[in-house]
Amino acid sequence: MRVDFTKMHGLGNDFVVIDHRAHESVAIDRALAAALADRHTGIGCDQLIVLEAARDEDEDADFRMRIWNVDGGEVEACGNASRAVALFHGAQARVATAGGIIAVTPERGGAAVAMGKPRFGWEDIPLDYAMDSSALPLSWGPLEQPFAVNVGNPHVVFFVDDIEAVDLATLGPEIEHDPVFPEGINVGIASVEARDYISLRVWERGAGLTRACGTGACAALVAAAERGLTERTATVNLPGGRLTISYGEDGAIVMRGPAVESFRGSFDPSAFGAA
Numbered sequence: 001m002r003v004d005f006t007k008m009h010g011l012g013n014d015f016v017v018i019d020h021r022a023h024e025s026v027a028i029d030r031a032l033a034a035a036l037a038d039r040h041t042g043i044g045c046d047q048l049i050v051l052e053a054a055r056d057e058d059e060d061a062d063f064r065m066r067i068w069n070v071d072g073g074e075v076e077a078c079g080n081a082s083r084a085v086a087l088f089h090g091a092q093a094r095v096a097t098a099g100g101i102i103a104v105t106p107e108r109g110g111a112a113v114a115m116g117k118p119r120f121g122w123e124d125i126p127l128d129y130a131m132d133s134s135a136l137p138l139s140w141g142p143l144e145q146p147f148a149v150n151v152g153n154p155h156v157v158f159f160v161d162d163i164e165a166v167d168l169a170t171l172g173p174e175i176e177h178d179p180v181f182p183e184g185i186n187v188g189i190a191s192v193e194a195r196d197y198i199s200l201r202v203w204e205r206g207a208g209l210t211r212a213c214g215t216g217a218c219a220a221l222v223a224a225a226e227r228g229l230t231e232r233t234a235t236v237n238l239p240g241g242r243l244t245i246s247y248g249e250d251g252a253i254v255m256r257g258p259a260v261e262s263f264r265g266s267f268d269p270s271a272f273g274a275a
């Protein structure tokens, strides 16, 4: 038996997409997710994305999207994958995720995604104890006073003058695994270049340095707007390219950007130790 998949990416943040909405072709667990994502012995991706039929509790969603990082951990949100799923589905849809309901709309060359509203409470990030999430009184090497926000998944955003001067490969995992973040954290390093332009690099929880991070771009824009550093709509420039993020006066976040289908294929689950 073989399982069909579609390889996709958003600004180089790449995904293996498996469609289980009609039926489940293979049971996905941590081990299989990590094996499929492995760039040497598997198909290779930053995140495994599995589409499933909506559940009763999914508030009239059209279907559900589940997300596993390359380390095998299942997480709540993935901005770039949301655009890829819009392209894959080929029509507007309300999509249930563990981080909440999102609305995807295919557009020329990509998609628009209504990501929901950010949450700022220390328990919502979550943090290990009560703190002002708008400026955590913490530092890691030269990085200090980040803004913490949950945009479906947890992020901290540090504002610096030169994002290339930060040793994110060293500091990223140190911050990701700090016990102050009981569920881990995605780490953004941002520089505000203009009131409508942010440069950003992201160390992703469970995936490391990626070419782009959609939720990271949302977190960076929300943080910058909340600190009065930018307008409520800005271009976010990541290593893999640019996204446009808006943060409405009502708190609603909308992300726009490209999505690409790279190729389609199939695999034999038994080659990855799955039944």
Ligand SMILES: N[C@H](CCC[C@H](N)C(=O)O)C(=O)O
Residues within 6 Å of the ligand: 013, 046, 047, 069, 075, 076, 077, 078, 079, 080, 081, 153, 154, 186, 204, 205, 206, 207, 210, 212, 213, 214, 215, 216
């Ligand atoms: N590493 C993230 C999930 C993927 C987010 C990123 N790929 C995006 O586009 O939002 C987390 O553990 O929350």
